Amino acid sequence: MSELTTVERVGLYGGAALLLIGTVGMGLLEIIAGAPHPVSGEGQVVHETLISLSVRSYTILLGLILMATYGITNLATKPPKDTSI
Amino acid sequence: MVTNIQTRLLGRDVSFPVEESRFAYWLVVMRLIVGWWFLHAGLDKFLAWPFDASWFVGGAAAGTSLAPIVTLFSDGIMLSFVNVMVPLGQTLIGLGLIVGALTRLAAFFGAFLMTFFYFINGETGGWAHGVITGDLLGLLIFAMIATLGAGRVLGVDAYLAKTEFVRNHPRMRYLIG
Numbered sequence: 023m024s025e026l027t028t029v030e031r032v033g034l035y036g037g038a039a040l041l042l043i044g045t046v047g048m049g050l051l052e053i054i055a056g057a058p059h060p061v062s063g064e065g066q067v068v069h070e071t072l073i074s075l076s077v078r079s080y081t082i083l084l085g086l087i088l089m090a091t092y093g094i095t096n097l098a099t100k101p102p103k104d105t106s107i
Numbered sequence: 108m109v110t111n112i113q114t115r116l117l118g119r120d121v122s123f124p125v126e127e128s129r130f131a132y133w134l135v136v137m138r139l140i141v142g143w144w145f146l147h148a149g150l151d152k153f154l155a156w157p158f159d160a161s162w163f164v165g166g167a168a169a170g171t172s173l174a175p176i177v178t179l180f181s182d183g184i185m186l187s188f189v190n191v192m193v194p195l196g197q198t199l200i201g202l203g204l205i206v207g208a209l210t211r212l213a214a215f216f217g218a219f220l221m222t223f224f225y226f227i228n229g230e231t232g233g234w235a236h237g238v239i240t241g242d243l244l245g246l247l248i249f250a251m252i253a254t255l256g257a258g259r260v261l262g263v264d265a266y267l268a269k270t271e272f273v274r275n276h277p278r279m280r281y282l283i284g
Binding site: 026028035044045048049065066075076078080082086088089093097101 | 117118150171172173217218219222224226229230233234235237238239246250253277278280281282
């Protein structure tokens with residue numbers, strides 16, 4: 023277990039933050055401040071969104087990209103310290 | 108049976124003891140089910156060969172946030188590459204998880220593929236059932252398998268971890284379970 027560098031913090035925490043903002047954060051905003059969203063007979067949520075769905079998509083995508091970048095750079099730059107396990 | 112999970116969050120040591128004798132059981136169940144999910148998806152495509160992904164990479168993907176990348180693979184040699192790599196990748200990811208070989212590598216590529224399925228299926232469907240879809244949950248399970256390094260319980264990775272090659276190449280530990 024080692025301390026994280028700034029770049030790693032951006033990848034891990036920035037990635038998770040964006041993923042959570044895109045899913046939970048914007049989801050809560052839609053519930054609190056969005057239009058009512060009745061569920062249709064087929065289970066579809068029919069309503070206009072407060073935040074454009076493509077903004078939400080890109081937020082989640084950027085979060086996932088940051089997390090993947092963290093994983094790949096970690097593999098490329100940091101061999102595991104404890105090789106006994 | 109108490110296991111001490113040594114872990115950190117936001118720079119703080121948040122290690123905690125867990126009394127959970129079913130930890131290994133759950134890792135194996137999760138690996139087998141997710142592994143079969145992908146092995147089945149890959150084998151299905153090989154059994155019904157030829158597989159043509161153009162409806163997805165060329166059709167469905169157009170207009171989505173991944174279109175700039177995915178549509179590059181919609182014709183010619185790039186499409187042929189996808190037509191082979193998707194079923195081959197799914198089969199190898201599934202096999203890797205089931206036998207627990209190169210588990211983290213398999214889980215990484217599983218999450219990689221799920222990223223495409225998640226955004227393209229979600230956006231073409233207008234996120235009609237919300238943004239937390241089965242595809243995103245699949246992606247998260249792959250991430251969980253990679254995080255937990257689930258390949259060393261009843262898996263080939265338990266053997267690989269002890270080999271001379273892995274001992275001489277510590278970075279391999281990031282690829283095995």
